Amino acid sequence: MKALKLTPLIFLFISIFISSCQENGVEVIADQEFNKDWLFLKDTVPNGEAINLDDSTWRKLDVPHDWAIEGPFNNKNNARNGGLPIDGIAWYRKHFTLEAKNKNKQVAIEFDGVMDNSKIYVNGNFVGERHYGYSGFEFDITPYIKFGEDNIIAVKLAPEVLSERWYPGAGIYRNVRLKLNEKVHIPQWGTFISTPEVTSEKATVTIKTTLKNATDKPQEIFLETTIIDASNKTMGISTETIEVANDSEKQLTQHMTVVNPSLWDIGKPNLYKAISRVKIKDQIVDEFETEFGIRTIEFKKEGFFLNGKAVEFNGVCMHHDLGPLGAAVNYRATERQMQIMQEMGANALRTSHNPPSPEMLQVCDRLGIVVIDEAFDEWKEPKVPNGYSKYFDQWAEKDLRDMIKRDRNHPSVIMWSIGNEILEQGKKDGWKIAKMLNDICHDEDDSRPTTAGFNYYPASFVNQLAAQIDVVGVNYKPAYYGEIREQNPDMIFYGSETSSQTSTRGFYEVPQDFHVNKETNQVSSYDVTVGPPWAYAPDIEFDAQEKNPHSLGEFIWTGFDYLGEPTPYGGRDNSTNGYWNDDWPSHASYFAPVDLVGFPKDRFYLYQSQWTSTPMVHVLPHWNWEGKEGQTIPVYAYTNADEVELFVNGISFGKKVKGKDLTDVFTEYNGFKKGIYKSKYRLSWQVPYQPGSLKVVAYTNGKQVASKELKTAGKPTKISLVADRNTIKADGKDLSFITVRVEDEEGNLCPKSDNLIKFKVEGSGNLAAVGNGNSASLESFQENYIKSFFGKSLAIIKGTENKGEITITATGENLATATLTIKTE
Ligand code: GAL
Numbered sequence: 001m002k003a004l005k006l007t008p009l010i011f012l013f014i015s016i017f018i019s020s021c022q023e024n025g026v027e028v029i030a031d032q033e034f035n036k037d038w039l040f041l042k043d044t045v046p047n048g049e050a051i052n053l054d055d056s057t058w059r060k061l062d063v064p065h066d067w068a069i070e071g072p073f074n075n076k077n078n079a080r081n082g083g084l085p086i087d088g089i090a091w092y093r094k095h096f097t098l099e100a101k102n103k104n105k106q107v108a109i110e111f112d113g114v115m116d117n118s119k120i121y122v123n124g125n126f127v128g129e130r131h132y133g134y135s136g137f138e139f140d141i142t143p144y145i146k147f148g149e150d151n152i153i154a155v156k157l158a159p160e161v162l163s164e165r166w167y168p169g170a171g172i173y174r175n176v177r178l179k180l181n182e183k184v185h186i187p188q189w190g191t192f193i194s195t196p197e198v199t200s201e202k203a204t205v206t207i208k209t210t211l212k213n214a215t216d217k218p219q220e221i222f223l224e225t226t227i228i229d230a231s232n233k234t235m236g237i238s239t240e241t242i243e244v245a246n247d248s249e250k251q252l253t254q255h256m257t258v259v260n261p262s263l264w265d266i267g268k269p270n271l272y273k274a275i276s277r278v279k280i281k282d283q284i285v286d287e288f289e290t291e292f293g294i295r296t297i298e299f300k301k302e303g304f305f306l307n308g309k310a311v312e313f314n315g316v317c318m319h320h321d322l323g324p325l326g327a328a329v330n331y332r333a334t335e336r337q338m339q340i341m342q343e344m345g346a347n348a349l350r351t352s353h354n355p356p357s358p359e360m361l362q363v364c365d366r367l368g369i370v371v372i373d374e375a376f377d378e379w380k381e382p383k384v385p386n387g388y389s390k391y392f393d394q395w396a397e398k399d400l401r402d403m404i405k406r407d408r409n410h411p412s413v414i415m416w417s418i419g420n421e422i423l424e425q426g427k428k429d430g431w432k433i434a435k436m437l438n439d440i441c442h443d444e445d446d447s448r449p450t451t452a453g454f455n456y457y458p459a460s461f462v463n464q465l466a467a468q469i470d471v472v473g474v475n476y477k478p479a480y481y482g483e484i485r486e487q488n489p490d491m492i493f494y495g496s497e498t499s500s501q502t503s504t505r506g507f508y509e510v511p512q513d514f515h516v517n518k519e520t521n522q523v524s525s526y527d528v529t530v531g532p533p534w535a536y537a538p539d540i541e542f543d544a545q546e547k548n549p550h551s552l553g554e555f556i557w558t559g560f561d562y563l564g565e566p567t568p569y570g571g572r573d574n575s576t577n578g579y580w581n582d583d584w585p586s587h588a589s590y591f592a593p594v595d596l597v598g599f600p601k602d603r604f605y606l607y608q609s610q611w612t613s614t615p616m617v618h619v620l621p622h623w624n625w626e627g628k629e630g631q632t633i634p635v636y637a638y639t640n641a642d643e644v645e646l647f648v649n650g651i652s653f654g655k656k657v658k659g660k661d662l663t664d665v666f667t668e669y670n671g672f673k674k675g676i677y678k679s680k681y682r683l684s685w686q687v688p689y690q691p692g693s694l695k696v697v698a699y700t701n702g703k704q705v706a707s708k709e710l711k712t713a714g715k716p717t718k719i720s721l722v723a724d725r726n727t728i729k730a731d732g733k734d735l736s737f738i739t740v741r742v743e744d745e746e747g748n749l750c751p752k753s754d755n756l757i758k759f760k761v762e763g764s765g766n767l768a769a770v771g772n773g774n775s776a777s778l779e780s781f782q783e784n785y786i787k788s789f790f791g792k793s794l795a796i797i798k799g800t801e802n803k804g805e806i807t808i809t810a811t812g813e814n815l816a817t818a819t820l821t822i823k824t825e
Contacts, residue, residue, distance in 0.1 A: 034109070034178040036062045039093045040171075048091040049121035049154040055093050063092070063172040066115075069326025069769075073587060073778040079570050080384075080580035082167030082321075082563035083587035083778075092155045092172055098180070100148035106181040106214055107145050109153065110138040110188065112174035112358055115327065117158040123151055131391045133159070133168060134320075134354040135399050136406050138179075138188045160386040165377065166319050167563030167588075169327020174357055182285035183214040184221060186276055187249065189405040193274055193292040194447045198307070203261040203294045205236075207254045209276055213244040222279040225254055229262065229272055263307050264293025264411040266347045269368035271411070293365065293411025299449050299471050301492050304414075304552045306370070312545070313370075313553025314611040315348030316341050317497055319562040320356060323596040324771035324781035324796060326563075329357040332735045333796075336724065338363050340594055341559045344604050345611025350453075350496060350555045353377035353420040355403040364412035372451060372473075372496075372555070373407050374417035375400050379433050381423035397440060404444040415451045415471060416441040420497075425456040425465055434468035453496035455534075461488070471552070476500065476534045478544030479671025481551050494552035495545070500535035502568050502590035503527050505601040505773055506751055506790025508621040510633055514666050516568045521586045521776035523568065525602045525620065526634065529666045531591075532567050537665045538603065539679035540672065542610050556607070561589045561596040566775055588775035595773030597794040598737065602638070609638040610681060615705035616640055617698035622751035623710045625689045636663065637683045641698035641705050644683050649692040655699075656683035714744035716753045718816035721795075721808060730803045730824035735768060738795040738820065740810055742788045749791045755812045758785040759795050764824045765806035768798040788812075799824035 039058035047053065068086040077083045098107065109120070109127075116133030119126065122144035130137050145151055159170045190210040197204040205227060213219045220243050227235040238254040262270035271293050278286040298305040304313065318341075322333040334357065338349070349364060350372040364371050379396070382389040388396075400418070407413050418437040424430030434452070441450045449470030454460035457477050461484075466472045473496025474484065484493060504522040512526055523530050529537050541554050567590065569583035588596055593603035605618030617639040625633055637644040639658065646653040662678040687694075691712035698706040720741045728734040742753040761767045761784075769781045772789035779786050786793045797806055803825050810818045 032178045032180070034094070034176040035064065037094065038063055038065070038172070040065070040067070040090065042067055042088060042090040044089045045091050048093070048156055049124050049126070051124045051152055053093075058093065063176055064174055064328040064330070065171045066169040066173045066326035066328040068167075068170040069324075069328065070782055071780050073585065075581050075584045078161055078580055079566055079584060079587045080165060080564055081161060083581075083585070084167065084563070086168055086170045087159050087161040090157045090171065092157075094153050096151050096153070096178070097149065098145060098147050098151070102180055103147040104183065105142075106140060106183055106185070107142045108138050108140050108179040108181065108188070110136070110177045110179060111172065112136045112176070112329070114155060114157060115159055115169050115171060115173050116163065117160070119156045121154040121156070131395055132388065132399050133173075135402055136174070136355075136358070137402065162384040163386040164564075165384055166565050167321055167327070169321060171328070173327045174329045184219055184244075184278060184280055185212055185286040186210060186278060186288045187212045191274065191276060191288065191290045191409065193290055193409050195294045195296070196447070198261065198263065198294055198296045201260065203258045205256045205258055205274075205292075205294065207238075207256065207274055207276075208251050209254070210249050210251050211242065211244050211278065212249045213246060216246050218243055218245050219280060223252055223254075224277040224279065225256070226275045226277070227256055227258060227272055228275065230270065235259075235272065258294060261294040264295040264365075265307055265368060266311060266370065267342070267368040269293070269366050271365060290409050291362075291365065292409050295411050297414050297448070299492050299552070301490055302550055311347065311370075313348040313494055313555060314346050314607075315350060315553060315555035316346045316559030317350045317352040317555050317557050318559045319352060320354065320360070321563050323560070323563070323598065324769035324794070326781070329359055330733065330735065331359045331363070332733070334359045335363045335367070336598060336735075336737060337560055338367055338369060340598055340600070342367060342369065344559075344593060344600070344607050346559060346607075348372070348553070348555065349559070350374060350417070352497075352558070355399075355407070358406070361407055361410040361412060365410050369412060370414045371410070371412045372415045372417050373403065373413045374420060374453075375403055375437075376419045376422070379419060379422050379424050381427070383423065396437070400437060400440050401444055404441060408445050413448065415449050416445070417451045417453065417473070418469065420453045421455040421475060422452065422465075425454055425460040425463060428463055431464035431468050434465045438468050451496070455497070466491070473497070476536075477671070478536070478541050481544050481548035485548065485550055492552065495541060495554035497557050498541045498554040499538050500531050500557045500567075500591055501527055501529060501537055501603065502531045502535065503601055503603060504590060504775070505595045505599055506622070506792075510621075510625070510628070512634060518583065521569055521583060523590050526636065527603050527606065528664070529668065530568055533668060536667055536672065537677070537679065538606055538610075539665055539681045540667065540677060542681055556593070558589065558592045560594050560598065561592040561773070561775060563588050563596070565589050567591065569776070585778050586776045590775050596775065597771040597773045599739070599773055599792055599794070602636075605638045606681065609640045612640060615698060615700065617644055617696050617706040617708050619646075619694060619696040619708050619710060623691070623694040623712045624751050626691075628689045629691070630688050632686045633689045635685045635687045635694065637696045637698075638681075639683070639696075639698045639706065641700040643699050645697045645699070646685050646687070647693070647695040647697070648687055649690060653685050653687060656685070658683060711746070711748050713748040713750045714746070716742045716750040716755060716815060717745050718743050719757060719810045719812055719818040720747070721810055721818045721820040723820060723822055725822070727823040727825060728799045730764065730799050730801055732799065732801040734799050734824075736797045736799075736806075736822050738797060738808060740788070740793045740795055742791050742812070742815065751791050753788050753791045755788045755815060756785055757788060757793055757810050757812045760784070760809040760811075761797060761806060762809075763806045764802040764804035765797050765799045765822075768796040770795050797822065
C-alpha cells in the first residue's frame with residue numbers, strides 16, 4: 001500500500017507509467033501497477049525465461065488473469081476442482097524498460113499471488129519461487145535489471161490437479177507491482193499499526209516502522225509519521241531519527257494519540273491513514289501510506305467484544321473465486337459479494353481456507369465486517385494428493401509469517417486461523433504442530449488471538465490441539481455446544497463452520513423429496529435438508545446458538561456458491577484421489593444461500609430473518625404449478641416479524657405465529673435424532689394450488705410491517721435488464737452486474753424459463769462474463785450468450801478507460817429485446 005500524496009507529476013516511460021514527485025531535489029517514485037501487456041503461453045516452453053526467446057506469437061493480455069476460467073468444462077478435469085483446466089505448465093512474460101536515471105534505485109517485483117508453483121526469472125536469471133498460490137511475495141531484482149534497455153521478466157507456473165479440495169484458479173490471478181525504491185526505504189509490509197488503548201476520549205496508536213538501508217554506509221534516517229482521518233485532517237505527527245547500519249534493517253516504534261477517535265466498528269468502517277515519510281538530510285526518500293482503524297477486540301468465554309460491546313458472529317465462510325470471473329481478483333466483484341452478504345445480515349467472514357486477496361480485506365475494512373484470516377487447509381497429513389502437505393515442512397512458517405505481516409494492519413482482521421479440519425486432529429502428537437503455528441502467530445502479532453476450525457470431536461480436544469489455540473472453532477457440532485461448555489468451563493469457542501445445507505435457486509420438489517435428485521442434479525429450495533451427511537438445516541444452528549449464548553456465533557458454509565466441490569453430487573471421500581465426476585456435469589457447490597452469480601436463494605431470506613431487524617418477509621415457492629391445480633403445494637414464509645398471514649387470490653389462509661407454529665425440517669445426523677425436527681424459524685401452510693396471487697403480510701405487535709406478493713406468470717414475452725450500478729468508473733476495472741430476467745407481459749419473472757439470451761455490448765465497455773448460477777451447466781462463462789436458469793441470468797460488464805456510455809442489448813427468441821445504457825466516468 002504505497003502511494004504519493006505530494007503533487008505527483010506523471011512521466012510516461014517506454015512501457016510503464018511512473019508517478020513521481022520532486023521534493024528537495026530527490027525524486028520519490030511510487031509503486032507501479034505492473035498488470036498490463038503480459039504475454040502468455042500455456043505450454044512447456046524449454047528455456048521460457050531466455051532473453052532472446054521469440055515470444056512474438058504469444059497471447060497478449062493483462063493480469064490479474066485466470067486461464068482456467070476460460071474453460072472449457074470437461075469431465076476429464078476433476079469436478080472437485082471445478083471441472084476446469086487448472087493444471088499444466090504455463091508461462092507469462094513481460095518486456096519493460098526502466099530509464100537509465102534510475103540506476104541507483106532498488107527495483108523489486110511484488111506479486112499478490114500466483115497460482116501456483118511459480119518460478120520468477122529476470123533477464124534469464126532465476127530470481128525466486130513460491131509454491132503457495134495464496135501467498136503474496138516480493139523479490140529484489142536490482143542485480144538483474146539493465147537500466148535504459150529492454151528487460152524481460154518471465155514467470156513459470158506449474159499448478160497441479162487436486163492441490164485443493166475446491167477450484168483454485170490458475171495463473172497470475174492477483175495484482176503485480178513494480179517498485180522503484182531509493183536505497184533507503186520502508187520495505188514490503190514495513191509498518192505494523194495497533195491500537196492498544198482506546199477510550200471515547202482518546203486512542204493510543206502504536207506504529208512500528210521498519211527502515212531498510214541498502215547502501216554500503218550507515219545512515220541517519222529521519223521518520224515522520226502523520227495520522228490523517230477520512231477527511232484528510234491531521235490528527236497527529238510524530239518524528240524520530242534513527243541510525244541504521246549499512247545493508248540492514250531496523251524497526252522503530254512510535255506511540256501517538258488520537259483524540260476523540262472515530263472507532264472502526266461493524267457496519268461503521270471509520271478509517272485513518274498513517275503516512276510515513278522517510279528523509280535523509282531533509283530529503284524525502286520514501287513515502288508510505290497505511291490504512292488502519294481504531295478499535296478494541298476482546299475474547300471472553302461469554303462472547304466477543306468489539307469496542308466493549310458484545311457482538312455475535314453472523315458469519316460466512318467464503319472461498320476466493322468470483323463465480324464466472326474465476327479466481328482473477330477484481331475489487332468491485334469482491335465488494336459486491338460482501339455487500340450481498342451484508343444485506344443478508346452477515347457481519348463476519350472466515351477466509352476459508354487460505355489467505356484471501358488483499359482486496360477482500362480492504363473491502364471488509366471499508367464495509368465494516370470482521371474477518372478470521374485463515375492460513376491452511378492441510379498441514380502434513382494430506383487431504384488431496386497434491387495438497388499443501390507436500391510443501392508444509394519447507395514453506396509453512398514463511399507462508400504463515402507472511403500472511404500475518406501482510407494483513408496485520410487491517411482493522412477487520414480479528415483472529416489468525418492456523419487451519420481448517422486439519423487431519424492431525426486425529427493424532428496423539430498433532431498438538432505439536434498446532435503449538436508451533438500458534439507460537440508463530442503470537443510472535444508476529446500479540447494483538448490478536450489464534451483459532452482453528454476443528455471437525456473431529458472430541459478427538460481434537462483429547463489430542464490437545466484445541467488447548468494450543470486461544471479461541472476454539474468447532475465445525476458442524478451444534479449438538480455438542482452444551483457438552484463442550486460443561487467439560488471446558490473456561491474455553492472460548494464458536495461454530496467455525498455450520499449447516500452445509502444445499503439447494504438450487506428457483507428449483508422446488510413437490511411433493512417434498514429429501515433424496516439427492518440424480519435426474520436433475522439440482523437440490524430443492526425448500527431447504528429441508530439434503531446435503532452431505534454432516535449437513536443440517538440452518539434452523540438447528542440458530543437454535544443451538546440461542547441455547548448456548550456463550551458460543552461466539554457461527555460461520556455458515558458458505559456465503560456464496562463456489563466452483564468445485566459440487567456436493568451433494570460427485571464423490572465424497574477426501575482420502576482417495578477424489579475423482580468427483582460420478583455426477584457430472586455437476587461441478588460447482590450448492591451449499592450457499594446465494595448462487596454462483598450472486599442471486600439470493602430462498603435460504604438467503606431465512607438468514608435475513610434471523611440476522612437482521614429491518615422488517616422483512618419472504619415467501620416461497622414460485623406460483624406457477626400448471627397441471628397441479630387443486631393439489632397441495634407447501635408454502636413457506638421467512639420473517640423477522642411476529643406473525644405472517646397468507647393470502648391466495650385475496651383469501652386468507654390464516655395467520656401463523658413465529659415461535660409457536662412450527663415447520664418440519666429433516667435431520668439425518670450430527671448428534672441430533674434422525675427424523676423430523678420442528679423448526680420455529682419458518683412458517684408454513686399447505687395450499688391447494690390455484691393460479692393467481694400468493695401474498696404474505698407480516699405483522700409485529702398486530703401492525704403490518706412488511707409484505708410480499710408473487711403472481712403466476714404468463715408466457716415469457718420480454719427480457720428485462722437491471723444493473724446494480726448505472727454509472728461505473730472509467731478505469732478499465734470497474735464492473736456493472738446486470739440481472740437479466742425473462743418476464744411475462746406484466747413484468748412477472750417467468751420462474752421456469754430457460755430461454756437462451758444473447759448479448760451485444762457497444763461503447764466504452766465489454767462483456768467480462770456471463771453466468772446463471774446453475775452448478776450443473778457446462779455453458780461457458782465467456783461467450784456472449786447463456787441460457788436463463790429459472791428465469792434469470794447475469795451479464796458482467798467491464799468499462800474501458802474511456803469515459804462514455806456502454807449499451808447492452810439482450811435478445812432471445814420470441815422475446816422482446818431489451819437495451820440498457822450505463823455510463824463510465
Ligand atoms: C467441511 C470443510 C469445507 C467443506 C465443507 C462442505 O468439512 O471444512 O471445506 O468441504 O465441509 O460441507
